[in-house]
Every structure is written in structure tokens, then in C-alpha cells.
Amino acid sequence: MSRLLPRFKKFKQFLIYRTVFLSGIISVIVLGLILAFLLYNSFKFFANYPVFEFLAGTRWAPTSDPEKFGILPLLAGSALVSFGAIIIAIPLGIGTALYIGELAPKIVREILKPVIEILASIPSVVIGFIGMTLLSGYIKKIFDLSTGLTALTGSIMLAFMSLPTIISISEDAINAVPNSYRFASTALGATKWQTSYKIVMPAASSGILAATMLGLGRVIGETMTVLMVTGNSPRLVFSMLQPVRTITGTIAAEMGETVQGGLHYSSLFAIGLILFLITFLINFIADRFVNRARG
């Protein structure tokens, strides 16, 4: 008995360690499973539809006869909305981060942080609803369009949704710049702004770049808002003022209407796979920049 007890204890420790280890690698397992199931479910599509026509096709018409699954209109839609959003978000995000990190008095900072947390927590379907009912009306009037549901409408709403990511990570990068840099610069006679602009910003540039990349990843993957405000027209267009359809919007809009196991169903997993690969790449690059910023 006295010999059994330590052995049992060892076994128990071993079991605990195994469980803990399995949970520890859960994120690796889940990512692997996601990739595996996207491949598994899109297999039927890739086996039955020419890959070239998928990647270079200019028409997405899954219900026409014969059905067309060209991803280009959807990629163009995603690209238009995302780049529009990021162009709006960069000045807003970095400006706010600089204000919080460099200028704002402590009290203002304490107020701003929860405001940005609130922005991060507003559900995308609510933002989409506001975009549909409020912003699209203004866009329609200002640009004199037949519909206010355009790529630009999506870009504006998405820009604000990417702000919490961009602001918080940029601000971390700005805070990580050692104060000795600032002191050295001001001791040489530079103004506070010159210090921020010429010393702090370059020193924090890796982190700010990473923040922008992560914001871009967030924007490309956003679904409900774009589904509601970009007009959902899967035609290949290159104008911010026309309705578009993104990859995410297509998956969300069409999955409900497909026959499970059919070619169309499988094609939605295929564009999901493309989306997964794009965001994976963006996050991977962003992570490198974050690590470089940490030194």
C-alpha cells in the first residue's frame, strides 16, 4: 500500500499533465481542423469545376445554367470595401492613438479607453443596421445615386469597426517607445510635436504597421455589416459608388439557399478557404511585425 500510493500519485500527475497538454495545443488542433474541413468540404467543387475558371472567372452566377463560379467579382468587392475602409481608418486610428499616447491628459485617457471598448463591443449586425438606415440615405443624396448601398457605405462603417484594433495596438507601440528617446529629443530643442512625429512615430512604426495589418484582417473577414450595407450585387465593378458583393457576404447570403452537399454548397467552402488563406497570411505577417516591435 505504501508503495502503491506514490505510484498512484505519479499516475495522477501524468494524467493531469496529458489533459493540460491537450488543452494547451487546442488552438493548433482547431486551426488544423478548420483547414482540414474547408478542404474536405470544398473537394467536390475543385474536383468538378476547373480551377482556372474559378480563380480567373469574372462571373459569379451559381444559379444560372450553366452555373458560373468566378471568384474575381467577389475578390474585387472585398478588396474595394477593405482598402476603402483601411484608407479611412489609418488617419483616424493613428491620429487617435497618437492623441491618447502622446497628448491626452491622464483623465481624458481614462475616459477614452472605455469609449473605444464600447466601440469594439457593438455587434456588427447593429452597425450594419445603422449603416443601412442612416448612412446609406446620406450617401445616396450626396452622390446622387440610385441606391445608397455601395462599397463606400461599407468602407465607412467597417473603418470604424477596425478602429479599436488599430488604436489599441498602435497605442501599445507608442507607449513602448522609451521615454529617454523623448527626453533626448526635447533636450536637443525639438518641440513636442517634432518629437512625436520624427522620433516616436518611426520608433513605433513596426507596431503601427502591425496594427494596420490586423485592422485590415478584421475588415476583410467582417461579414454582417458588409452583407447589409454594400448592396450585394456580385458583378465585377471597380467603383466605390456601386453595389458590390464581398466573399464573406456571399457565403452568408447563399449558404442558406443551397442544397447541402451540392456543387454550389461546396463552392462556398472553396471561397471560404480562399478567405481563410488570405486572413491567415495577413495575420502571419502582422505577427512578425508585432514581434519585431517587441524587439
Next chain:
Amino acid sequence: MNNFTATNKKNNLIQKVFYFLFLFITLIVILFVFGIVIYLIVKGGSAITWEFLTKKPSGGMKEGGISTVIIGTLYLMLGTLIFSLPVGIISAIYLNEYARKNRLTKMIRLSIVNMAGVPSVVFGLFGLGFFVMFLNFGRSVLAGSLTLSLLILPIIITSTEEALKSVPDTLRHASLALGATRWQTIIKVVLPQAMPGIITGAVLGLGRAAGETAPILFTAAAFFQPNLPKSVFSQVMALPYHLYVLVTQVADAPDDKKWGTALVLLLIVLAFAVIAAIIRTRARLRKRE
């Protein structure tokens, strides 16, 4: 000397212009946030009546209230909590207490970062392919909760790890020196110390899960199913999807139902954010003492 003061003046002017610009930009962001919140309160406030909150939706969603929709969302959140919390906490324990600095650990960290960046609609696709079809759970509370759990797992792991990191090593050493095993030390000494941080992360994650639509679109959400689910294998109505349906799928749904639903959803999500903030501040204050 004159030249010097001129440059100085110019520099000060530039500084003022840019400072004003940044203040202006920050105000735009604040205005956007408050604008949305206040607009929703004004538009949706009058719709929120006792009847709206306690009656089932009826008449093709144009009448009645949203009681079962709210409860559906709460079910999904409860399910999400049950799955994501234990796995997330233990995963963080592994990373902070057991993992060595090697390639595997690096890979795990990279996976967590990337998992946080996977679009929610891809989680929805995965949930459909894996939980709904492959494991044959069907569109159900179970499949939806599991999908949402995966979505918020990175949040829970990262916040728990931060909390574990902030527990000083002296406490661990003291416990081990008294003869406790590693696991006993973690359960009885480290975890209680880290609890506020862990709860904050869990609350934030749940708030996120409550507002998500895309992951439950193909895994759990019912278009119209006014009664409560009978089991974990039934579909449910949920607030975010209900709002989407009212706004885009139901022709002439009454405006007050839309704004009311949007406001209730926002309030639930904000309540979680506020609870998280309160726990964090209280923990910070206690630590200072």
C-alpha cells in the same frame, strides 16, 4: 537671433495645428460611438415595453415581443461558457505553468494569434462542416455554442495567461516548498489569485459571443421558432440573427420592433463590457491596498 524666434514660432504653430487635428480626429471617433449608442436609445427606447420583453414573437414576427429570442441568446451564451471556459483556462495554464520555451510553444502562440484573426464566417463554415454535418449535431444550440466557443477561445486563453503571469513566483515557490504538488499549487494558490483577470476575460468573450451573427447563421439560428428549444439539439432564435431577419428578410416589419431588438442586443453586450470593467477596476484597487 531673429531667425531663431521665427523658426520657433513656426514650429509652435505647426504643433498647434497638428494637436488640433488629432483632437478633432479623436472627437470624430467619440462622436461616432456616442452617436450610435444615443441614437439607438432614442429610437429603440419607446419600443421597449414590458410586453415587448415578455411576449413571444408572433404574426410573422410583426407582432408580439422578443422574450424567447432573448432566452435563445442566453442559452447560446451559457453553452459557450460551459465549453470555452474550462478549455481556455487549462490551455492558458499549460502555456504559463508547463510549457517550455521551444518550437511547439512558439507554434501554439502563433496559432492563438491566427485563430483570433479567423473571420467569424469561417468559424460558421467550420461549425457547419464539423459540428452540424460531420458530428451530426444538426443545426442546434449545441452546434452553435461549440462554434461560438472556438471563436472566443483566443480571448479567454490570452486574458487568463495575462492573469496567471501577474501572480508572483514567490507564491508558487512558497507552495511548492510546503510540499504541494505542481497541480495543487496551480489550483489552490495560483488560480484564486488570477481569478479577477480570468473572469474579466470570460465576460468580455461572452459579450463578443452574444453579438455575433455569422457563426450561428448556419449552425444554430432559427428564422422563426417562437417556442423555447426542447433540447440542446433544437434550433433557437437569437437576438443578432433576429435583428438581421427583421431588417432584411421580413417585408415591412414594424420599425419599433427593429430598433427595440437592436437596443436590447446593444444593452446586453454593453452590460457585459461594464461588468468586465467593474471587475477589473475593483481588482486593481484591491491590489493597490
